[in-house]
Amino acid sequence: MSGGEGFGPVGPAAAEGPPFAVAGPASVALDAGRSGSGSFTVSNMTGRPVRARVLVLPGAGADASWFQVVGESERAMPVAGTATVDVAVKVPEKVPAGAFSFVVGAALEEAPDQVVSGPTVAFQVPDPKKRRFPWWIVILAVVLILLVEGGIFVWRLLTSDPETTPSESPSAAPSPTHDVYGEYDFVAFNNLMFDVDEGERGDYYSDEYRIIDLLFVGNMEADGFLSVVGYDSRFLAFVDEGTFEACDAAAGYTQGETLRIPPEETSFLCVRFTDQERMALLTMDPANPASGTHDISAIVWERGAT
Incomplete structure (x- = not known):
């Protein structure tokens, strides 16, 4: 078939x-x-x-x-x-x-x-063919940069006034001067009352003496931190570095409010006294895990003329 x-x-x-x-x-x-x-x-x-x-x-x-x-x-x-x-x-x-x-x-x-x-x-x-680097992109970028810079240079020549002399740049504003009023160390613990500008511990607060600038409060044994409360005409603010300039430029000073101190890192607390030309910086070490206290180094400045 x-x-x-x-x-x-x-x-x-x-x-x-x-x-x-x-x-x-x-x-x-x-x-x-x-x-x-x-x-x-x-x-x-x-x-x-x-x-x-x-x-x-x-x-x-x-x-x-x-x-x-x-x-x-x-x-x-x-x-x-x-x-x-x-x-x-x-x-x-x-x-x-x-x-x-x-x-x-x-x-x-x-x-x-x-x-x-x-x-x-x-x-x-064979081995894979290696791709050539695209040099034309680099050349094009260089040409574009030269064209832009050349255009800016020509524009400046055409728009500049030959009779105008370049003005001197204004000098920076003078920085404030300051003198050290006092330096000391102390330990902050629960319910401590302290006269910061004088570096003295106070055992009471009254209208008669009015010497207490700060009151440290907190259940240190339970949570390992302290709160800071400003009294009278004292303003408080945390800053990122321990310098006079940082305290002087700090914004957000608070009065009469509780500020939490970070328990596990060094912090810088600025104190501004509005009834006198003084300012203090408190460098607070991390809280002691056993006692909950903070070791504090204080420096007080007396502001001078600007």
């Missing part, structure tokens, strides 16, 4: 030999871009017209996606006919350099699992 379209009987040929002979180069060279190709011949050995299916079988480590049969992969072949098949090879950049191989095969359309393989074709994958 004859098959359709004049391609012979349905089913593989009864000949003893293989239906096809596949020949081609022993190796294929790839360029720096990891691309190459090879030409192969597939010969009809069946003694009848057939349809051949051409395919590429990747070797160890290779991937089928690297190979492409150029043109149709199925070819009509007359009796004793020969077809030329080109195979393109393209290896991705992420693949490491090394030696690989593939085989070109052919099979009858009616028996696709019976593949006749040609000789093994070797190819060497």
Whole structure:
């Protein structure tokens, strides 16, 4: 029984030999871009017209996606006919350099699992092509900078008044002068009342004496911190550094409000006395974990003229 379209009987040929002979180069060279190709011949050995299916079988480590049969992969072949098949090879950049191989095969359309393989074709994958640095971007950036600077220079020349002499820059405002009024150390503990500018501990507060500037309160044994309360005309503010300038420039001085002292870090508390030209800085060490007290170094300044 004859098959359709004049391609012979349905089913593989009864000949003893293989239906096809596949020949081609022993190796294929790839360029720096990891691309190459090879030409192969597939010969009809069946003694009848057939349809051949051409395919590429990747070797160890290779991937089928690297190979492409150029043109149709199925070819009509007359009796004793020969077809030329080109195979393109393209290896991705992420693949490491090394030696690989593939085989070109052919099979009858009616028996696709019976593949006749040609000789093994070797190819060497080169190292990935290094991308050239885009120097044109650097050159373009330099040109743009020169154009902008040149434009600014010309604009200044055109807009400047030759009769105008450059004015001297105003001098900075003089910094205030200050003298040290007193320096001392003391320990702050629960319910301590202290005269900061005089450096004396007070045991009471009354309208008659009015000597107490600060009152330290807090349950030190329970939570390990103290609060500070300003009395009379005293203003308090925390600053980031222990300097006269920091205290003098500090904003947000508060009066009569409770300020929490950070228990685990050194802090700087400024005290401003509004009834006299004095200002104090208290450098408070972290709270003692056993007693909850704070070691404090105090310095009191007497403001001079600016």
